[in-house]
Amino acid sequence: MHDIRLMIPGPTPVPDEVLREMARPMINHRSPMFSAILADCRKGAQWLYRTSHDVIFMTASGTGGLEAALVNVLSPGDRVLSLVSGVFGKRFADMAQVFGAEVHRVETRAGEAYDPARVAEALEAGPFKAVLMTHNETSTAVLNPIEQVAAMVRARWPEALILVDAVSGLGSAPLETDAWGLDVVVSGSQKAFSVPPGLAMLAVSPRAWQAVGEARCPRFYFDLGKARDFDAKGQTPWTPAISVFYALAKALERMQAEGLEGILGRHLELTTGLRSGLRALGMELLVKDEAAASRAVTAVFPPAGVAPSDFRKRMQAQYGIVLAGGQGALTDSIFRVGHLGHCSRVDILGCLAALESVLVELGAPVEPGRGVAGAQLAWQQPRPAAVGA
């Protein structure tokens, strides 16, 4: 029996200090005590989001946050451009469609990031009320060039709203809400924050607030206008997941102590080490382009003859390491290693070593130690000066 080590792209492992916050007694959510915690969380989130915009919290998963982003700024019939690079981009587009938008999609091949040329072409079919994009596409382990694509949108259609699914991206890869001109940016507590699931958060630009006033999609639980009214008095409209707020406040305190450069540098380092180790073992990665490699999760094809589900089962049974499977069309062909939030070099080394063992056991042509050595060698290279995407 092993302790479990979660290496999935959320929920992430939660540090003990943060877990203990979850066990604090309840307080009145209509009290100054709660208002103080909410204010801390807002301030911390603004720091991570690199924004001076409002950050609104909702008791929901990231998907709930994405729904809130859509129903508060769209009206049925609005034209929307959706950039899709995997399951989560598709989900975001599907949601917009469910709520009555006319959705135009630009889809990339699995493992590829948005192609600016194709986006430019698609933008010509505008105007669009909103452009939907995914910062980190968890299903294919792709990091998309949000800065570049957002600039193209803004140049072509200055009025279009830029809605970003940064659920797994925020805090793992650079994201500049204000500097990049992003209008609604959604994240979730169980991702880079390393907090248990239960809270979604949305940064909302003045341009987006303007749209909230005009949007006609019906909404109640996710109504941003109500949320803003209550936020002004330090409350949420409905009873919030108080325990998750406790944990989030502590996690943000820890993140600020580590520093943004430290956090982003660590995620880049873990990504580079893992990818180098896997390549040293001769394994194929779904994302070939280094610049498009997610900093939160890595998607891997196991060697020929090894079924991903069998491999994952053995990793958990023998080493307690929990990996993720593929999603959608990739379900039976890849596995995914999460390295998001509370994750360190030693987790990557341990994962590579365990993976070597299990692959040898399964008869794959893998030389023990090569993966671990590959990661170490990568880390001995001089670290890049900037950690930008």
Next chain:
Amino acid sequence: MHDIRLMIPGPTPVPDEVLREMARPMINHRSPMFSAILADCRKGAQWLYRTSHDVIFMTASGTGGLEAALVNVLSPGDRVLSLVSGVFGKRFADMAQVFGAEVHRVETRAGEAYDPARVAEALEAGPFKAVLMTHNETSTAVLNPIEQVAAMVRARWPEALILVDAVSGLGSAPLETDAWGLDVVVSGSQKAFSVPPGLAMLAVSPRAWQAVGEARCPRFYFDLGKARDFDAKGQTPWTPAISVFYALAKALERMQAEGLEGILGRHLELTTGLRSGLRALGMELLVKDEAAASRAVTAVFPPAGVAPSDFRKRMQAQYGIVLAGGQGALTDSIFRVGHLGHCSRVDILGCLAALESVLVELGAPVEPGRGVAGAQLAWQQPRPAAVGA
């Protein structure tokens, strides 16, 4: 500095044993480990709901659960009858209207329960796609006669769906989901379960499932169809509030050990003791009719000259007892004492004693000890044979 004793109608105090569950490490929500917990919670909830229907969990507040109840069975233009006895009944009706229903309202005066004669009259304006009712109206501390009203609805319009807000009622007062023919019954983790907020739950009858297939209100996060598909494989469609599930499983284990009769008997006893104590002090209760008295919360007019907000401030500053204010039109005229979930006789006695002291300090004509004695005397009466509403 006092420890805080929450006596608000949710969030309720959480027992230590349940709080500790909140601090357990994360697991993969797409794993048999999570499925086992979900199954325990479903089974426990079915026991409390007195139902063999599906019980579906959603990461949201009770309001989110109510939205799910509406958007999954209604289509824009559907005619709905809303029985309103306070803020929460009004909210339920408002939500139906936001999502396009044609809402007919029957409103009672503050502190009064549904009047069956007026409901009968209103039903004549049918048919209705659904009838919306509130089991325990938290804002006015009223327990509504759901059994009687549901039977009237079923007799007059056999096809109508009966949607019940039992967020604060389930587990505090009798509710028979199956025997009373209720179609969707909504509750929330932070009420009688005495678990932190974060989960809503819905019991869904076969008649309601039929409606889910036909309803045309747009929905995604709250889509019951998707929830049922995932439920069949022991999962939720979106990342759930895992920690709250841990706590809920433990809370339901404790509730089953206490037994339903024990739980309901205790709530009735606390209600009777508190009301008798307050009356012995000469205080006026908002709900005059004993049969309509909420088993979860009691609404009280303070003596003339005492401002509810000042009184509540002193109760917290001097005794750590946190009471609730009034809501809506009652904000400045009443205070409310919660006695929901993890609450005992000694909490009621302590609250009455502290209240006597504070009122004396405020110059109210109150005789110390009378309130406490009133509760004790009430408890010396033979306990009613049945705990039915």
